[in-house]
Amino acid sequence: MASNDDGSPGLFxxxxxxxxGMAETAGGMGVLFGRILARLARLRFDGAEFMxxxxxxxxxxxxxxxxxxxxxxxxxxxQAAPIVKRYGAQGLxxxxxxxxxxxxxxxxLTALMLSGRVGANNTAxxxxxxxxxxxxxxxxxxxxxxSFLIAPRFLAFILTLFFSTLYADALxxxxxxxxxxxxxxxxxxxxxxxxxxxxxxxxxxxxxLIKSVVFGIIMALASCHFGLAVKGGxxxxxxxxxxxxxxSAAGIFVLDYxxxxxxx
Amino acid sequence: MSSAGSADQGAQDGEAPPxxxxxxxxxxxxxxDLFDGARGMYSVLVRTLYYTAYGRREPGSxxxxxxxxxxxxxxxxxxxxxxxxxxxxxxxxxxxxxVIPDLTLLGATYLELxxxxxxxxxxALMLATRVxxxxAAxxxxxxxxxxxxxxxxCAADPIDYLIKPRFFASIVMTTALIIxxxxxxxxxxxxxxxxxxxxxxxxxxxxxxxxxGDLIVGLSKCVAYGAAIPIVSGYCGLSTFGGSEGVxxxxxxxxxxxxxxxxxxxxxxxxxxxxxxP
Numbered sequence: 001m002a003s004n005d006d007g008s009p010g011l012f013x014x015x016x017x018x019x020x021g022m023a024e025t026a027g028g029m030g031v032l033f034g035r036i037l038a039r040l041a042r043l044r045f046d047g048a049e050f051m052x053x054x055x056x057x058x059x060x061x062x063x064x065x066x067x068x069x070x071x072x073x074x075x076x077x078x079q080a081a082p083i084v085k086r087y088g089a090q091g092l093x094x095x096x097x098x099x100x101x102x103x104x105x106x107x108x109l110t111a112l113m114l115s116g117r118v119g120a121n122n123t124a125x126x127x128x129x130x131x132x133x134x135x136x137x138x139x140x141x142x143x144x145x146x147s148f149l150i151a152p153r154f155l156a157f158i159l160t161l162f163f164s165t166l167y168a169d170a171l172x173x174x175x176x177x178x179x180x181x182x183x184x185x186x187x188x189x190x191x192x193x194x195x196x197x198x199x200x201x202x203x204x205x206x207x208x209l210i211k212s213v214v215f216g217i218i219m220a221l222a223s224c225h226f227g228l229a230v231k232g233g234x235x236x237x238x239x240x241x242x243x244x245x246x247x248s249a250a251g252i253f254v255l256d257y258x259x260x261x262x263x264x
Numbered sequence: 265m266s267s268a269g270s271a272d273q274g275a276q277d278g279e280a281p282p283x284x285x286x287x288x289x290x291x292x293x294x295x296x297d298l299f300d301g302a303r304g305m306y307s308v309l310v311r312t313l314y315y316t317a318y319g320r321r322e323p324g325s326x327x328x329x330x331x332x333x334x335x336x337x338x339x340x341x342x343x344x345x346x347x348x349x350x351x352x353x354x355x356x357x358x359x360x361x362x363v364i365p366d367l368t369l370l371g372a373t374y375l376e377l378x379x380x381x382x383x384x385x386x387x388a389l390m391l392a393t394r395v396x397x398x399x400a401a402x403x404x405x406x407x408x409x410x411x412x413x414x415x416x417x418c419a420a421d422p423i424d425y426l427i428k429p430r431f432f433a434s435i436v437m438t439t440a441l442i443i444x445x446x447x448x449x450x451x452x453x454x455x456x457x458x459x460x461x462x463x464x465x466x467x468x469x470x471x472x473x474x475x476x477g478d479l480i481v482g483l484s485k486c487v488a489y490g491a492a493i494p495i496v497s498g499y500c501g502l503s504t505f506g507g508s509e510g511v512x513x514x515x516x517x518x519x520x521x522x523x524x525x526x527x528x529x530x531x532x533x534x535x536x537x538x539x540x541x542p
Contacts, residue, residue, distance in 0.1 A: 074535075096285070246393065250340060
């Protein structure tokens with residue numbers, strides 16, 4: 001049944017269409033990834049644009065990372081509080097919060113916040129350039145848009161996410177230590193003892209950082225791909241930003257699952 | 265006086281004046297920006313509530329937005345929450361085994377956490393990106409193409425026409441979607457526990473730790489997030505200025521601000537929950 005009686009597409013038609021759409025997106029992102037890697041491998045990307053992107057993506061995101069990380073640390077302790085009280089395991093609070101933050105919540109929430117702050121912003125910028133034909137102007141001047149615009153942003157995005165995660169981990173643990181003091185009367189020194197007593201190792205930090213790099217790759221690809229694929233004026237830019245955040249969020253969670261199982 | 269001229273230019277373009285402000289000036293400018301934003305959102309919230317009481321009744325458009333916000337997010341949310349459930353139970357199981365070898369309470373603790381916090385917060389973060397970006401992009405494009413000005417010319421407040429139906433639709437559908445996503449995350453967690461740690465589903469489905477407080481905290485989070493997302497992103501959409509770049513900016517701000525709103529509301533509601541239902 002290709003269509004309903006009133007001529008609107010039927011269920012299978014819609015399913016097939018969305019499947020083809022997904023395949024097109026995945027293919028487009030794969031091709032873009034290959035092109036970016038080819039430029040990066042030969043070090044053919046614009047250094048000034050890279051520094052500008054690092055400033056715009058990294059330095060400008062610091063406030064939002066600080067707020068998110070401190071609140072996240074507090075929330076971790078609030079949620080752990082009933083369990084800690086039930087078992088009287090004050091000494092394990094540092095371990096529990098540290099483990100959860102370093103392995104999962106730190107990389108995940110940093111990635112989600114930066115997907116809004118950096119990924120969506122990048123899509124909007126590239127989309128505006130496409131709509132106002134600036135990319136075509138670059139091509140007309142024989143400047144490769146990928147090595148001039150895309151590859152530097154790609155690299156800057158991944159580095160931003162990596163360093164922000166490192167930073168957010170530390171701040172979230174700080175927030176958790178003081179929330180523990182306020183809510184559960186666990187001294188910060190007991191909390192830090194729980195962190196360093198040997199139940200956690202460098203591998204916990206390392207797994208989180210590997211995750212942040214993987215998330216960075218998928219988010220940078222999604223934001224550049226949808227930005228370059230904008231069609232149709234201002235509403236098109238809005239739709240592209242929407243598609244970027246949805247694809248980034250879905251990609252982050254799906255990859256989180258595979259990374260968690262792959263290296264645990 | 266060329267600097268004053270350029271400052272005027274900047275003010276006319278709606279940008280910050282370009283001269284150096286110094287540290288105190290920067291802090292002051294940021295504080296003023298935050299204050300302006302908070303006042304704008306408060307005004308949108310108050311006007312939405314006003315029109316809820318005295319505005320037009322249009323069930324048709326509320327139902328339309330319920331479909332847009334709810335049904336169209338269902339697939340996305342199901343995929344994300346399914347994966348989240350598997351990750352959480354797997355990580356928790358691996359860690360818990362190091363300390364206590366007995367995993368019989370894994371399911372009960374997981375369900376309590378899910379209802380109290382994780383289902384609502386992670387689900388709402390996903391909705392903040394999906395729904396918030398959609399609302400801001402739609403309203404932002406209307407602002408840029410002067411459709412909201414046309415509404416005002418017809419003596420219709422855009423908040424009554426555009427934000428109020430989305431506000432209702434979002435509160436109802438966020439609650440429904442979060443209950444669904446808790447069910448999805450619990451089921452995928454149960455399957456993970458069964459296949460990796462051999463916890464029988466019958467042991468995993470343990471409701472003994474759930475009490476009234478958990479349900480009240482979880483449901484009030486649903487309502488708070490559902491109300492916050494359309495207000496914050498509607499405000500960002502309505503304050504759009506300047507072409508397609510402006511729409512992009514508005515969408516970005518909507519995603520960032522509604523995610524932040526979710527995280528901050530979570531902190532306060534969880535804190536209140538701890539004191540009210542210890």
